[in-house]
Amino acid sequence: MIEIKEVYYSYSEEVALNNINLAINKGEAVALLGPNGSGKSTLLKLMNGIISPSRGTYKFNNEEITEKRLRDNRFAKELHQKIGFIFQNSDTQLFCSNVYDEIAFGPRQMGISESEVEKRVEDCLELLSIDKLKDKTPYHLSGGEKRKVAIACVLSLNPEVLVLDEPMNGLDPRTQRWLVEFLTRLNKAGKTLITSTHNLELVHEISNRAILFDETHSIVADMPTNKLLEDVELLKKVNLVDPFYKR
Amino acid sequence: MHIPDNYLSPATCAVMTTAMVPVWVKSVRKMKEEIPKVKIPLLGIGAAFSFLLMMFNVPLPGGTTGHAVGGTLLAILLGPYAACISVTVALLIQALLFGDGGILAFGANCFNMAFVLPFFGYFIYKFIKDRVRTEKGEYVGIAIGSYMGINVAAFIAAIEFGLQPLLFKDATGQPLYCPYSLSVSIPAMTIPHLLVAGVIEMIFTVAIVAYIKKVSPGTIYDGAKQKTNAIYGLIALLICFTPLGLLATGTAWGEWGTDEIKEVASGGNVLGYIPKGMKDGFNFEAIMPDYAISGLPEVAGYILSALAGVAILIILFKVISSFMKSGSKA
């Protein structure tokens, strides 16, 4: 479903993605690992069509995504509906004045009837157990609540792929546990999950395949998550963990 | 509405900057009074906000976009004095870093956008709000205030432009700066603002205030409790007198033909005097005879064009080779 071949990307002079080759199939749960600034977030942005490769090809559902095609409004919108992006900072994602409108924002644009929209919003509220927040202002919620609302407003678009940038960041352990289970359920329901994370304790629960970036912005490993976690030497080599790290 | 350099004469720029000085001083004092301690960060971050606000493109009918200035909005959110400082800083950064608005014209730009716009817009808003004490009244105040604010600022800018050909001409009667007189500059500036920019400003301001009121009402500036009328009367007076001040200083520059003297002098009469000191003190221009284009020795002309040629060639070469490099990378 996602096919990335020999992709390079650079911010003016700085290289951010260095010869990336990657194929992700429908229904997979993939984790992106790597030290800070190794290119994970850039790759997520690329998958979402926020940026396009400087060199190489990116295909989604066998269609090549290029800057030129993204300029076509309709094409871009189709892509954005199919891939849902949950930002690292939930604040940036929430801009409506109450939670209900926030979740309804996407479905309303799709031109479905208001009663259908209401059903979707209610379902999402229930699914994330945030019914009580319905009339609240997103800006004043707690960090965990904001994350849930952000997930709900992406889910209401019913995307095929969910892309999450550091979803565990800033959440308390209980909410982290809840999120892990929720993501597992989504994956079982057939959604493809792509998550970037630094959380080595939980990564094997939200993914069965791990992709490891190093500081040269290229992929150094692509293997089952459990296997990668056992290869402590490799994790040390890419500076993801400190020299005294033990499993 | 960012006036670039060379549209206004240096004299006009000097007058406008001088007019801004008391406004700045007053604003800084007011800020210190209104906020218990010196909250410097608020000024800086308010300026950053005001700068970014000008980056937002607002959708217009027909799929095009325009952008708001947000002067009245800032005045409502932060208070007019803080808005004045914030917009000033934002304008300075725009002029220095982005070439948006002139350096010499900085004072004039501040006068229009950091002084007239927020103060006038805020005054209208406050005036209506204090008389119609309902929520509706407040929003009507915001709408009319922001609409009027930007239009009055545009009008003042038009006057600054329009006075240039009247005041600053060379001996042959050619205008030295903006060549359009009031009859052209006023409609050229005000019509687009009345029809488009003012409407954008109004919708943008109302929508943002409504959002913030809903989400976080405590963050909005709750307004000065004291009587504002006296101060605003003074400001209104200042605004009215500035063009007259311009006329008066204009006469000191000695840049008119005999026909204009009458007009200018009558303008000066309204004010009551023509500043003699300026007339005598700074008039090296008046000593100078007509300029001429020919007057450059042939050799110097050759050298000059050779230098220009070399510079342009190097620039072209560098630019092309940089494009080739980035082209081969992709």
Place this chain on the structure above:
Amino acid sequence: MGAMKHMKKETSNMPDWLLETENYIPESDQDTFVNKSILSLLKVIARIKSQDQEKQAKLQVNVTLHVAFTFILLILLSLSRSFIFVIVINVYLLLILSAMDAEKIVKILKVSIGVSFFTFLVMVPAIFWGNHFSSIMITSKAFATVTAVGILSHSTKWGTITSAFKRFMVPDIFILVLDITIKYIVMLGEFALNMLYALKLRSIGRNKSKYTSLSGIAGNMFIKSKEMAEDMYQAMECRGFTGEYHVYYKSRFQYIDYIYLIVNVAIFILFFYFQNI
């Protein structure tokens, strides 16, 4: 009871619509304002970041001198009635420009050509009314002015420009505000940028209330900026800030500064020479 309800939720199935693949064909909508806003924010942030990383050139003119003479040059340009003087200055600026990096040349020229072209357009009616001389004059003055400012701001770090202001009696507090502003334009700008990206990613159809979305973003930006200001003030207080701020500024004269000085004196003399012809 509550626990049981919770249990039930955890085991309940996903809603049907979430299990189906969406067959959605988007309508087109005119929402260029999002892309345009993203673009202008990106430009601003990139400009400030590159400004901050400005490498000190080998031959760096003393910043105080550079700021002062750029200002004087602008006044001379504005006062000058001699077309030749303006042309000489343009050539002089082009020569300086040609010594800079290609990347910077492109950036500076983009702005100065843009402004002078705009000026030219504004002056076109005046040309038809017989004011062709002053129209050409103002256009070429505009080019020189914007190029001169471009050269200054592209060859000097923002921080050095602001600290040079100290020499011109600008209060320290004002310089501090300028520095804070630049920093927060980047921080708030990145925040707004991400919000616009999020809006773009979720704008998958026809947005009936564009102004609502836009005002939500701008409104959040304001609330965020208030919070940031509060946090920063508290952090400054914790570090012993009492409202006093001192800018420290050192400057030395190098041989290049004397050359620069001589060139500018020459410009001054030229100005009077041509003004008197």
